[in-house]
Amino acid sequence: MSDELISRVTGVIAKTQKIPPETVTIDKSFEELKIDSLDGINILFALEGEFDLDIPDDAARGIRTVRDMVEGIEKLLAAKSEAAKSKE
Amino acid sequence: MNHRVAVTGIGAISALGQTFPDMWAGLAAGCSAIRPLTLVPPGSLRFLNAAEVPDYNPLDHFNEKDAQMLDRFAQFAAVAAREAIGVSGIEFSPELQERTAIVLGNSGGGKTTEDEGFYSLYALQQPRVSPLTIARAMSNAGASRVSLEYGITGPVYTISTACSSANHAIGQAFRMVRSGEAEVAIAGGSEAPLSMGFLKAWEAMRVVAPDTCRPFSLDRRGLILGEGAAILVLEPEERARARGAQILGEIAGFGMSSDAHHITQPSALGAARAMRSALNDAGLAPQAIGYVNAHGTGTTANDATETEAIRSVFGEHAGKLLVSSTKSMHGHALGAAGAIEAAATLGALHYGLIPPTANYTAPDPACDLDVVPNTARAVQVEGAISNSFAFGGLNAVLVFRKLA
Numbered sequence: 001m002s003d004e005l006i007s008r009v010t011g012v013i014a015k016t017q018k019i020p021p022e023t024v025t026i027d028k029s030f031e032e033l034k035i036d037s038l039d040g041i042n043i044l045f046a047l048e049g050e051f052d053l054d055i056p057d058d059a060a061r062g063i064r065t066v067r068d069m070v071e072g073i074e075k076l077l078a079a080k081s082e083a084a085k086s087k088e
Numbered sequence: 089m090n091h092r093v094a095v096t097g098i099g100a101i102s103a104l105g106q107t108f109p110d111m112w113a114g115l116a117a118g119c120s121a122i123r124p125l126t127l128v129p130p131g132s133l134r135f136l137n138a139a140e141v142p143d144y145n146p147l148d149h150f151n152e153k154d155a156q157m158l159d160r161f162a163q164f165a166a167v168a169a170r171e172a173i174g175v176s177g178i179e180f181s182p183e184l185q186e187r188t189a190i191v192l193g194n195s196g197g198g199k200t201t202e203d204e205g206f207y208s209l210y211a212l213q214q215p216r217v218s219p220l221t222i223a224r225a226m227s228n229a230g231a232s233r234v235s236l237e238y239g240i241t242g243p244v245y246t247i248s249t250a251c252s253s254a255n256h257a258i259g260q261a262f263r264m265v266r267s268g269e270a271e272v273a274i275a276g277g278s279e280a281p282l283s284m285g286f287l288k289a290w291e292a293m294r295v296v297a298p299d300t301c302r303p304f305s306l307d308r309r310g311l312i313l314g315e316g317a318a319i320l321v322l323e324p325e326e327r328a329r330a331r332g333a334q335i336l337g338e339i340a341g342f343g344m345s346s347d348a349h350h351i352t353q354p355s356a357l358g359a360a361r362a363m364r365s366a367l368n369d370a371g372l373a374p375q376a377i378g379y380v381n382a383h384g385t386g387t388t389a390n391d392a393t394e395t396e397a398i399r400s401v402f403g404e405h406a407g408k409l410l411v412s413s414t415k416s417m418h419g420h421a422l423g424a425a426g427a428i429e430a431a432a433t434l435g436a437l438h439y440g441l442i443p444p445t446a447n448y449t450a451p452d453p454a455c456d457l458d459v460v461p462n463t464a465r466a467v468q469v470e471g472a473i474s475n476s477f478a479f480g481g482l483n484a485v486l487v488f489r490k491l492a
Binding site for chain 2: 022034037041056060
């Protein structure tokens with residue numbers, strides 16, 4: 001998990017939630033950040049735009065913390081770059 | 089003096105067919121009409137299926153001029169109204185036209201019309217849209233069409249409360265007939281939400297199942313969107329008897345509430361308050377109810393919350409209730425859902441057969457009611473309720489009784 005990735009994901013969360021970026025840290029839960037289910041969907045939408053990803057419903061299920069979110073994005077980015085390589 | 093309100097006509101157009109008898113046959117057989125989407129190009133969405141009205145051709149029901157004037161949702165309203173009024177056998181004299189009300193539910197208006205107009209503007213770079221766009225897309229287009237077709241000049245309006253629209257509409261119409269404000273009411277709802285723009289909005293909400301709708305089942309993955317309309321004809325019981333009409337059932341009560349909790353998350357407290365209010369309005373004890381046509385969308389949140397609400401209202405009697413979600417067969421028709429489900433509930437009372445929850449695979453401890461899995465059950469219940477709980481936290485519940 002690179003610092004750059006963490007800061008991009010937390011930046012998207014802060015921007016979408018309209019909260020100060022410094023409040024969104026890797027160990028915070030969505031509950032602590034008052035992110036409810038609708039907010040979560042909105043954050044996924046913003047992350048899809050930020051990383052040019054398609055986040056399937058199944059991958060999105062069960063995400064409850066900032067760490068879950070960063071790890072999920074990391075996994076999807078890895079899969080995306082694998083897919084790009086195999087095309088070459 | 090309050091009247092007892094009889095239902096003397098039912099019309100329905102849904103994924104299960106273009107008439108109420110077609111729909112009832114499907115429900116009784118436990119047949120799910122959830123199929124691959126054909127109204128939008130395949131592969132453009134995360135989900136594949138919907139509950140579309142099969143083989144619908146506007147020209148089977150309207151001349152070319154009228155078909156051009158009416159969005160799909162307004163067409164559905166007119167088709168179902170014609171069937172319901174035909175079944176009721178009511179002939180509208182000038183006096184009766186003035187004493188008749190029409191109250192229809194609709195959530196989205198003419199979504200297909202809007203989509204086509206905006207596509208031509210933004211994608212095709214056309215500088216203008218059809219001058220019929222407003223008249224086709226307005227949410228009251230269905231109610232107004234029925235008013236025009238039958239010369240109904242009494243109170244005519246549309247209620248838009250998302251997925252509760254039709255229950256709110258039928259409830260208002262029921263109260264007008266009960267109080268004598270209207271002599272006859274035509275009530276129900278219609279919806280045609282399967283346009284690309286609107287489907288994309290549902291996709292983004294991540295509540296649509298990738299495969300099918302499995303209400304109350306452990307492996308449920310969301311709702312399936314549907315379309316259609318259902319219309320009821322309501323009149324005082326004594327009026328129906330005096331003209332020798334067939335009575336298909338009684339609407340006995342109506343209750344509503346707002347969660348004031350969250351814009352999309354359901355609340356068991358709000359749902360329970362609407363059910364209690366409906367039972368109070370009907371003057372019925374919970375023990376008088378044998379069947380619950382659940383809101384049962386097939387989302388994780390709704391079905392567990394609805395179970396909790398039913399348990400809190402019915403207490404020990406909840407264990408004896410038959411509870412099913414017919415959305416597993418006709419999909420979630422949004423502003424028409426309550427009307428289609430009212431038709432299903434009246435069918436259950438009239439035919440003595442409880443339609444099942446289709447596509448059910450495994451019990452969920454959070455939904456521990458008798459959900460009549462997969463196969464209809466021949467049980468004659470005397471009372472039933474039908475739940476609708478909308479995004480926005482708006483709940484509307486109707487109470488039905490058998491009235492032979």
